[in-house]
Amino acid sequence: MTALTVAGLTLREASRRRVVWALLALTVVLLALSGWGFTKLVGLDTDLGTMTSGEARLVASLMLNLIMFGMSLIAAIGTAFLAGPTLAGEVESGQALALLARPVRRSSVVLGKWLGLVTFGCGYVVMAGLAQLLVVRVAVGYWPPAPASGLALLAGETIVLLTLALLLSSVVSPMASGIVAVGLFGATWVAGVVGGIGGSLGNEGVERVGTVSRILLPTDGLWRGAMNAFQDPSALVQMGPRGGFPFLSEAALAPAYLAWAVAWVAVVWGLTALSFQRRDV
Amino acid sequence: MVSADAASVRDMTAETAAAATAADALAGLPPSPAVWCSGLHKRYGRQTAVDDVSFAVARGEVLGLLGPNGAGKTSVIKMLLGLVRPDAGEVLLLGRRSADPQSRSAVGYLPELFRYQPWLTAAEVLALHVRLSRVEVSDQERRECLALVGLADRRNDRVGGFSKGMQQRLGLAVALVARPELVVLDEPTSALDPLGRVDVRDLVLSLKSRGVAVLLNSHLIGEVERVCDRVVILDKGRVAASGTLAELLGQREVRLRLGGLDGRAEARLRAAGSLTRSSDWFTVALPADDDGVTVPDLVHDLVGLGVRVHAVEPVRISLEERLLGILRHEESAP
Numbered sequence: 001m002t003a004l005t006v007a008g009l010t011l012r013e014a015s016r017r018r019v020v021w022a023l024l025a026l027t028v029v030l031l032a033l034s035g036w037g038f039t040k041l042v043g044l045d046t047d048l049g050t051m052t053s054g055e056a057r058l059v060a061s062l063m064l065n066l067i068m069f070g071m072s073l074i075a076a077i078g079t080a081f082l083a084g085p086t087l088a089g090e091v092e093s094g095q096a097l098a099l100l101a102r103p104v105r106r107s108s109v110v111l112g113k114w115l116g117l118v119t120f121g122c123g124y125v126v127m128a129g130l131a132q133l134l135v136v137r138v139a140v141g142y143w144p145p146a147p148a149s150g151l152a153l154l155a156g157e158t159i160v161l162l163t164l165a166l167l168l169s170s171v172v173s174p175m176a177s178g179i180v181a182v183g184l185f186g187a188t189w190v191a192g193v194v195g196g197i198g199g200s201l202g203n204e205g206v207e208r209v210g211t212v213s214r215i216l217l218p219t220d221g222l223w224r225g226a227m228n229a230f231q232d233p234s235a236l237v238q239m240g241p242r243g244g245f246p247f248l249s250e251a252a253l254a255p256a257y258l259a260w261a262v263a264w265v266a267v268v269w270g271l272t273a274l275s276f277q278r279r280d281v
Numbered sequence: 282m283v284s285a286d287a288a289s290v291r292d293m294t295a296e297t298a299a300a301a302t303a304a305d306a307l308a309g310l311p312p313s314p315a316v317w318c319s320g321l322h323k324r325y326g327r328q329t330a331v332d333d334v335s336f337a338v339a340r341g342e343v344l345g346l347l348g349p350n351g352a353g354k355t356s357v358i359k360m361l362l363g364l365v366r367p368d369a370g371e372v373l374l375l376g377r378r379s380a381d382p383q384s385r386s387a388v389g390y391l392p393e394l395f396r397y398q399p400w401l402t403a404a405e406v407l408a409l410h411v412r413l414s415r416v417e418v419s420d421q422e423r424r425e426c427l428a429l430v431g432l433a434d435r436r437n438d439r440v441g442g443f444s445k446g447m448q449q450r451l452g453l454a455v456a457l458v459a460r461p462e463l464v465v466l467d468e469p470t471s472a473l474d475p476l477g478r479v480d481v482r483d484l485v486l487s488l489k490s491r492g493v494a495v496l497l498n499s500h501l502i503g504e505v506e507r508v509c510d511r512v513v514i515l516d517k518g519r520v521a522a523s524g525t526l527a528e529l530l531g532q533r534e535v536r537l538r539l540g541g542l543d544g545r546a547e548a549r550l551r552a553a554g555s556l557t558r559s560s561d562w563f564t565v566a567l568p569a570d571d572d573g574v575t576v577p578d579l580v581h582d583l584v585g586l587g588v589r590v591h592a593v594e595p596v597r598i599s600l601e602e603r604l605l606g607i608l609r610h611e612e613s614a615p
């Protein structure tokens with residue numbers, strides 16, 4: 001009951017603070033630009049001659065992953081900066097005082113905030129992602145092999161990041177929590193790319209950097225799973241299996257990794273509730 | 282057989298009677314205090330903010346919490362409401378341990394730092410707090426609550442556009458909206474104009490008349506003196522003094538301007554109470570249990586002893602003087 005009230009409040013904040021409109025405007029611009037780019041792809045004259053439809057599909061598949069990465073970046077930054085101020089900011093401003101003096105459990109408040117942010121973040125990723133897939137389909141006729149699981153994994157990536165931002169928000173200042181969450185997200189992605197390059201060079205030490213970072217923060221692992229669901233299966237064959245290209249994923253997500261991501265979210269959520277429970281406001 | 286039945290009926294009657302007596306005894310017990318706290322301690326780093334604070338607020342009582350800046354008043358209030366974890370000590374709110382969130386179900390709170398969701402309207406803020414309190418409060422009642430604090434015509438305006446004074450008024454409405462049995466007001470008039478202060482005073486008095494307990498933290502000693510039944514004075518995190526206003530201010534004095542005083546007359550003055558002298562003015566501190574005859578008897582005796590009595594003036598110590606006295610350690614706390 002309390003959790004649902006707080007979740008509703010969080011969603012209302014996102015809409016009243018015009019976060020929704022800002023994201024919507026940004027997404028429309030991104031969709032329009034990508035639609036324009038994709039229509040130019042077909043019949044493109046290159047040094048090698050006019051692109052065949054098969055080549056166009058390959059390039060579309062790569063471009064789609066690139067744009068989806070942009071989309072996930074917007075969602076990540078948006079939710080991290082929304083989640084950041086939510087606990088720390090309310091404690092800092094004094095808004096939390098009157099709220100927490102009500103007969104509410106703090107864990108319910110955290111759950112409510114989390115549910116609100118999850119609804120908002122996942123709603124955005126799924127809607128914007130779907131719109132992007134439709135734009136690509138209309139422009140070049142490419143439809144990814146597993147769009148639903150791809151979008152679900154993108155949503156999962158957003159959940160992981162906002163859960164982290166919420167944990168940080170329960171211990172550090174609002175600004176710091178947003179910056180640290182986005183910073184870690186970026187660092188994990190870079191570590192993933194470094195790991196991929198290490199793999200293509202056959203350097204196990206460098207490859208391990210990516211693996212370890214994917215365990216510590218599952219955003220990059222889920223992103224790679226999403227890419228695999230969006231990309232054309234022939235892309236890997238054409239680009240070579242150990243290319244180390246950052247916008248191609250070599251394998252689908254292992255169920256064990258998915259389970260780890262779920263456990264990771266549960267543990268971080270529990271830590272957030274515990275830390276907020278003990279916090280003096 | 283018949284007698285066995287009769288015996289069991291007799292037993293049952295006895296049991297019922299015992300249960301009824303127990304219920305009567307419980308009903309006869311005074312209700313648990315609105316606030317009860319014992320041995321509260323809080324340290325922030327190396328700084329001790331609150332040190333062994335204990336007090337209680339009875340149902341329907343108005344208790345004033347006084348003390349200089351940094352005395353630990355707000356920390357005590359936050360510990361009572363579960364906003365700050367005490368390092369030691371126990372708190373009961375309306376008979377429930379404060380670890381149980383339900384202990385706050387009939388508590389209204391206006392924080393010292395009053396900020397409400399700026400993207401909500403005043404009416405929406407009240408609706409939110411009513412929902413979180415899980416109390417049924419009709420729309421009409423919510424409107425009346427906003428009208429009570431003078432925000433009737435601003436109910437559909439966003440809080441972000443409110444002045445500080447209006448936000449504090451909204452805070453008062455939030456504290457009152459869910460039919461509280463205990464209201465905690467932390468500096469409720471800090472952002473209000475003189476008119477607003479009078480409104481708050483009337484509000485506290487009306488709460489008191491309805492049997493709602495109030496814990497009031499205020500720097501405005503005059504306000505506290507007007508509305509509070511009892512006062513707890515905190516200094517450096519400790520209870521420096523506490524008691525009813527009569528107990529704290531009970532020490533009345535009488536000032537006399539006398540002429541032709543001899544040793545016998547001075548002894549008579551000393552017998553009435555502790556004496557201080559400044560030229561021909563004599564100040565006698567009267568006992569707390571004075572039943573109104575000490576002064577006439579004293580004057581009568583002094584006249585009988587041939588003393589010329591020029592003036593007799595009653596002196597009442599204000600709470601402010603008493604507070605300053607306690608904080609400057611001029612007098613020992615009662």
